[in-house]
Amino acid sequence: MTIEEVVILGGGSAGLMAAVTLKRKMPELKVTVLRSQELGTIGVGEGTTPNFTEHVLGYLGVHPKMFYEVAQPTWKLGLRLEWGQRPHYDFSFALNLDAHWSDLPMSNGYYLDESFEAGNPAGAMMAAGKVFARRADGSPEVAPWHAFHVENVKLIRLFEQLSRGLGVELVEGRVAAVERGGEGVRALVTEDGRRFRADLFVDASGFRSELLGTALEEPFVDFGKRHLFCDRAVVGGWERSGEPILPYTTAETMDSGWCWRIEHERWIHRGYVYGSGWISDEEAEAEFVRKNPKAAGRTRVVKFRSGFHRRSWVGNVVAIGNSAGFVEPLEATALMLVSNASRDLTNLLLKMGRRVSDSMRDLYNRRMEASWTDIRDFLAIHYRFNDRLDTPFWRHCREETDLSGVEELLRFYRENGPSGYARYALPNSLNDFGVEGYLVMLVGNRVPHAHPYRASDAERQRWNQHRAELLDQARNGFDVAEALAWFRRHGWNHLVGVIGASPS
Numbered sequence: 016m017t018i019e020e021v022v023i024l025g026g027g028s029a030g031l032m033a034a035v036t037l038k039r040k041m042p043e044l045k046v047t048v049l050r051s052q053e054l055g056t057i058g059v060g061e062g063t064t065p066n067f068t069e070h071v072l073g074y075l076g077v078h079p080k081m082f083y084e085v086a087q088p089t090w091k092l093g094l095r096l097e098w099g100q101r102p103h104y105d106f107s108f109a110l111n112l113d114a115h116w117s118d119l120p121m122s123n124g125y126y127l128d129e130s131f132e133a134g135n136p137a138g139a140m141m142a143a144g145k146v147f148a149r150r151a152d153g154s155p156e157v158a159p160w161h162a163f164h165v166e167n168v169k170l171i172r173l174f175e176q177l178s179r180g181l182g183v184e185l186v187e188g189r190v191a192a193v194e195r196g197g198e199g200v201r202a203l204v205t206e207d208g209r210r211f212r213a214d215l216f217v218d219a220s221g222f223r224s225e226l227l228g229t230a231l232e233e234p235f236v237d238f239g240k241r242h243l244f245c246d247r248a249v250v251g252g253w254e255r256s257g258e259p260i261l262p263y264t265t266a267e268t269m270d271s272g273w274c275w276r277i278e279h280e281r282w283i284h285r286g287y288v289y290g291s292g293w294i295s296d297e298e299a300e301a302e303f304v305r306k307n308p309k310a311a312g313r314t315r316v317v318k319f320r321s322g323f324h325r326r327s328w329v330g331n332v333v334a335i336g337n338s339a340g341f342v343e344p345l346e347a348t349a350l351m352l353v354s355n356a357s358r359d360l361t362n363l364l365l366k367m368g369r370r371v372s373d374s375m376r377d378l379y380n381r382r383m384e385a386s387w388t389d390i391r392d393f394l395a396i397h398y399r400f401n402d403r404l405d406t407p408f409w410r411h412c413r414e415e416t417d418l419s420g421v422e423e424l425l426r427f428y429r430e431n432g433p434s435g436y437a438r439y440a441l442p443n444s445l446n447d448f449g450v451e452g453y454l455v456m457l458v459g460n461r462v463p464h465a466h467p468y469r470a471s472d473a474e475r476q477r478w479n480q481h482r483a484e485l486l487d488q489a490r491n492g493f494d495v496a497e498a499l500a501w502f503r504r505h506g507w508n509h510l511v512g513v514i515g516a517s518p519s
């Protein structure tokens with residue numbers, strides 16, 4: 016059967032991004048988004064990775080003027096981890112440990128023992144609190160390795176506008192019943208009795224997982240027992256009052272988890288992700304407010320479970336977003352996966368003339384499963400090696416986190432140190448973090464290895480010279496507030512072409 020009509024259940028960022036992606040690439044498709052304003056959206060989800068940038072500005076070709084004016088993002092160059100024994104270390108979106116200066120014999124990872132600062136241009140920018148270098152003519156030099164901080168409501172506003180512009184139908188209604196039949200789901204029935212039929216249903220109903228989890232009962236693979244022990248977050252924030260807008264997300268170690276700091280232009284968003292087996296909601300809220308007094312009186316608790324449904328695509332239902340699975344937001348992977356999943360689904364349909372086969376579904380499901388397990392293992396490394404605090408929660412993480420999924424990588428690292436060749440020891444060396452991400456966590460947390468490199472004085476000098484030059488350049492750059500002001504004055508058209516159109 017050829018897919019002619021798609022109904023998407025859910026108008027959060029997942030449902031709307033999927034709708035815009037499908038309709039943008041297949042205008043002939045009839046796409047309807049069914050959502051309930053009364054149920055609302057999750058209202059968090061504000062850090063992104065470069066996959067999102069690439070998806071929205073590259074693959075979808077959204078014009079920068081519309082993107083920046085409606086979504087009102089700030090730029091994010093990476094993640095600062097207040098983690099392990101170092102005061103902090105940075106995971107930037109450009110290669111650092113896995114990069115190699117041509118006049119030095121070893122890759123950067125071997126020189127970064129003391130400090131990660133300014134090992135690459137992005138790291139230098141983060142260290143200097145700047146976002147873009149300054150060209151000779153005074154304009155910002157925008158590097159492609161950036162992502163965004165963007166408020167959930169503004170992102171939804173952007174995708175609503177894009178949906179309407181493309182001819183996606185947005186329908187208000189709460190689904191009260193799901194009719195099973197045919198390949199999986201025959202129709203969705205709203206509380207007021209309207210029936211919605213389609214050739215393909217996208218379940219983007221968030222944690223409710225109305226179609227995949229509830230109606231089709233696809234089994235859930237739970238990461239909470241052996242890998243990721245957090246299951247709640249206290250969420251809050253405050254109006255910015257003089258704090259500089261930092262060009263990165265911060266992750267601070269807390270007694271029973273960690274706390275994000277996400278930088279919006281006028282709002283600082285913080286959230287304490289914790290394991291309810293180690294701390295009560297009241298205690299977590301008290302610790303959060305003690306460390307963030309400006310957030311007092313405006314917090315809420317969000318519950319979640321980490322894991323995914325074994326298959327995302329079952330019969331005529333494909334789940335995207337939290338309905339397919341969720342892991343805590345330590346590396347902002349949710350919108351990354353929504354981007355990847357929307358694009359994969361669209362590309363498969365495009366290439367196959369919108370005809371679905373069993374092998375297509377199987378392949379899609381295998382790719383999604385690999386993504387979930389990669390993310391699980393990558394996040395698990397963060398927990399296993401964080402020895403900053405000696406609390407019951409962190410002791411449990413250090414003793415119990417299961418890293419069997421990346422055993423080969425760890426063995427390679429322990430014997431050889433931070434060599435990029437470790438990528439071939441990854442179950443999937445092409446995953447979204449690359450070997451860089453793993454090396455950042457291992458070297459960042461000073462996980463010992465048997466191959467410490469003793470650089471000669473001359474080498475050390477060249478290495479320090481490179482870093483000093485990068486830092487000088489960065490200090491002369493634009494901070495986020497100055498860059499926003501520059502583009503508002505000179506126009507967002509200056510950002511056209513920074514992220515090129517990407518192939519289907």
Ligand SMILES: Cc1cc2nc3c(=O)[nH]c(=O)nc-3n(C[C@H](O)[C@H](O)[C@H](O)COP(=O)(O)OP(=O)(O)OC[C@H]3O[C@@H](n4cnc5c(N)ncnc54)[C@H](O)[C@@H]3O)c2cc1C
Pocket residue numbers: 024025026027028029030049050051052053054055056057058059060061062063167188189190191219220221222223225248250286317319335336337338344347348349350351
């Ligand atoms: C604490 C926390 C922090 C997070 N931080 C980040 C982050 O920094 N970066 C990141 O990428 N992601 C983050 N996320 C994840 C992110 O919020 C989501 O993945 C993303 O917003 C997608 O959400 P969604 O669209 O799947 O679900 P939702 O926003 O929950 O949307 C669900 C939609 O389905 C509709 N719906 C549900 N049931 C019905 C029904 N019966 N009838 C009609 N409509 C229905 C709802 O009305 C709504 O429109 C975070 C999540 C949590 C919990």
